[in-house]
Amino acid sequence: MRKIVIVCLIALLTVLVGTVSAQESDNVLIMARAADTTGLDPHTQTAFASFRLLELIYEPLVNLDENLNVIPSLAESWAFADDGTSLTLNLRQGVTFHNGAEFTAEDVVATINRILDETTAAAARANYLSIASIDTPDDYTVVFNLSQPDTPLLAALATTNAAIVDSADVESGAVATVANGTGPFVLDSWTPEEVTMLTANPNWWGEGPNIDGIEIRIIPDETSILAALRAGTIDFALLNDPLVATLLIDDPTIVLNRAPSIGYHVFQLRAAAPPLDQLEVRQAISCAIDRQEVLDVASLGEGQVTAPLTMAAFTLPTEELFCYEKDLDRARELMAQAGMEAGFTLNVIAANAEPPTALSEAQNIQAQLAEINITVEIESLELSVYVDRWLAGDFEAAVAQNGGRPDPYTMYARYWQSTGNLNVVAGYSDATLDELMAAGRAETDPTARYEIFAEFQRYLAEQAPWIWLYVGYEYTAQQPYVTGFVPTPTDSILSLTRVELAR
Amino acid sequence: MQAFCTPDNFNMIRYLMQRIIAFVPTLLGVSILIFSTIRLVPGDAIVAMLGTEAGMLTAVQRQSLEAYFGLDKPPVEQYIVWVGNALRGDLGLSVRHGQPVLNVILARYPVTLQLAVMAVTIALLIGLPIGVLSAVKHNSIIDLLGRLLALLGLAMPGFLLGTLIIFVLSVYFKILPNSGDYVSLAENPLRNLSQMIFPAFTLGFSFSASVMRTTRSAVLEVLAQDYVRTARSKGLLERIVIQRHALRNALIPIVTIVGVEIGYLLGGTVIIEEIFALPGIGRLLFNAISQRDYALVQGIALFIAFNFVVINLFADFIYTVIDPRISYAHDT
DSSP states (O other): OHHHHHHHHHHHHHHHHHHHHOOOOSSEEEEEESOOOSOSOTTTOOOHHHHHHHHHHOOOSEEEOTTOOEEESSEEEEEEOTTSSEEEEEEOSSOBOTTSOBOOHHHHHHHHHHHHSGGGOOTTGGGGTTEEEEEEEETTEEEEEESSOOTTHHHHTSSGGGOOOOHHHHHHTOHHHHOOOOSSEEEEEEETTTEEEEEEOTTOSSSOOOSSEEEEEEOSOHHHHHHHHHHTSOSEEEEOOHHHHGGGTTOTTSEEEEEEOSSEEEEEEOTTSTTTTSHHHHHHHHHHOOHHHHHHHHHTTOSEEOOSOOSTTTOOOGGGSTTOSOOHHHHHHHHHHTTOTTOEEEEEEEETTSSTTHHHHHHHHHHHHGGGTEEEEEEEEOHHHHHHHHHHTOOSEEEEEEOOOSSHHHHHHHHHSTTOTTHHHHTOOOHHHHHHHHHHHHOOOHHHHHHHHHHHHHHHHHHOSEEEEEEOEEEEEEOTTEEOOOOOTTOOOGGGGGOEEOO | OGGGGSHHHHHHHHHHHHHHHHHHHHHHHHHHHHHHHHHHSSSOHHHHHHGGGGGGOOHHHHHHHHHHHTOSSOHHHHHHHHHHHHHTTOOOEETTTTEEHHHHHHHHHHHHHHHHHHHHHHHHHHHHHHHHHHHHTTTSHHHHHHHHHHHHHHHSOHHHHHHHHHHIIIIISOOOSOSSOOOOTTTOHHHHHHHHHHHHHHHHHHHHHHHHHHHHHHHHHHHTSHHHHHHHHTTOOHHHIIIIIIIHHHHHHHHHHHHHHHHHHHTOOHHHHHHTTOOOHHHHHHHHHHTTOHHHHHHHHHHHHHHHHHHHHHHHHHHHHHOTTOOOTTOO
């Protein structure tokens, strides 16, 4: 009798497990990630997790390629006026929204007005304040009249935060709920924290998509995502934690994609907090920290030591920058000059698990700074507590992972212009930085712009208000039968339109 | 029907009514506690949503977001409005889900309920027989092995066992029943069971240790009683002595811990739900807290508290069934 029961149990279990391995055989990509979008309104989202969904549904006027060059999207071509005071964009014709409405200049006007309207609480509003008025000579041309020359405006438009929405939705106030874009995929259903279903948009203007749709599943634990990849129950995954992603390096059955991120890990000194107000003290800290060691210890060497600007077109070789080689003698000398040979106690805030490497970075810095008699006290904080204090400038030093932008001005004006919204966080400003920022904004010639921002980086490294550490990688992983995906420094997954499945 | 109207049953009903009325202050206390705690935690919904980008908002932008999240009124006013609505069955709107809180909770509840029932069933299936066996064969090799198993169950945290199970399944068997594609019992029972069995086992295994230990000590105690000796000396079969006399009398403490455990499990099991990607109450609450989705946090907390009191009441009721000597007749 008992034996029969056991046999029956085993048989049942086999059947159960058997039903599971039945893989969906159609042409739908099954993708997993740990975090879900925080909403559907493209203009108010700031979380990376939100962009990874909304960039498939909505499109901005221009986009970025894998080298962060501006490429056509809903605008086919564009030109700044010679004096830089207007930007004319020629719109793509025959594009329709997912609800069937045609895309015209009217939608661009409605979108920009919605973003500029303060009650929308649009995340990137500050980047478009130079748009004084918009002319629409015809349905497929828009002219942004600018209050001052603003070269970074073009790249600043290349974001889901400036995605074009249907003017009818703006009028009815439905933008936050309808997900009515022009993009390659149409939103079928969204169950927060569970699953999102997308189908390919057959009317999309671009080539592709080559797949019929995407099923995005939320698997909150990245180790479980890894398990799902290995079990073959998902095709594609977004990974954040380098400790999880690197487990795949030696796995021959799974393909791991890596692209150096434009977001950067940084040790922020607040020059407003004594004794960090002394240049020598900040420089001493810069000279005492071996950046490669921080990278090796905290992130298993997964990344590259970086200059302040992280995008390939603007970054500088680190040899050109002040004290990027660890130099303890010089550090001690600088401390002596500041009258600080005896050292001092430095309080460092670190967010708990955001990024996952934060605490190890802080601990490694603690060990390194002990060599010049600086006692580092680490304060590990829950993320929102950390953000609150960070925004208020209520700290002496902080380990942080800050997002990058394709344009240097858009990336740093918020911190290093004395009028920037986050200047209080940086806790440092001077006339040179203000001048360099203003010049970089107005300059249209690429070579001259590069020079301005090279100078900006050298100056910043020398003043050492922050110690730039390293850039990590953006990770995605996929089954070998998934082909055509191109990883990018912004972690964009827009190239899923080109992906083919050869199960 | 006649029997229903005995004075004893009247007292029972009166007792039940008293208990139900006592719910109200309990739930009110819970609601005040949770309402103030979640607001005392630094960082509001805006920072939780925007992170450091919150620093880029202008004053007007911030105000319109505060109005959206319902943070523009004083907390006391917010609370009074919320309680008023809750009494009418309206727990408010989850800002994150854009749906009524009650709907969001009820959509997740079946997962948690099923997980709890399955976990406790598995725990009882493992724990009860081993516990009884351990007690009967006191200090034998079976007892020793049983106690070892219990120690293992207590010592092994759920996240470790869960991760191990997932690791073994995915790496060695190339299967993973649940990769973020949970289906409900009604949709596809077989598939649902295959997804639930491993998390339920993970939870059930560690709980089975408590069941086993409680059973063992309760049965041991009962076996030492005079009435068991009497039963044995009457010449009753050992099996009947154990089933009718020992186990039944040992059930009270087991019912107590099962009640408490179900209460806990119905509050959701964040870690197991995270590891096995199950859309249950625990993950819902965890996300709601990190997103400062106030209405949802309050709703879930109230719901969990409600579950707890109901289950306690139910356990009390079961006591009277198991042991007729327990009566609420004079319980005033």
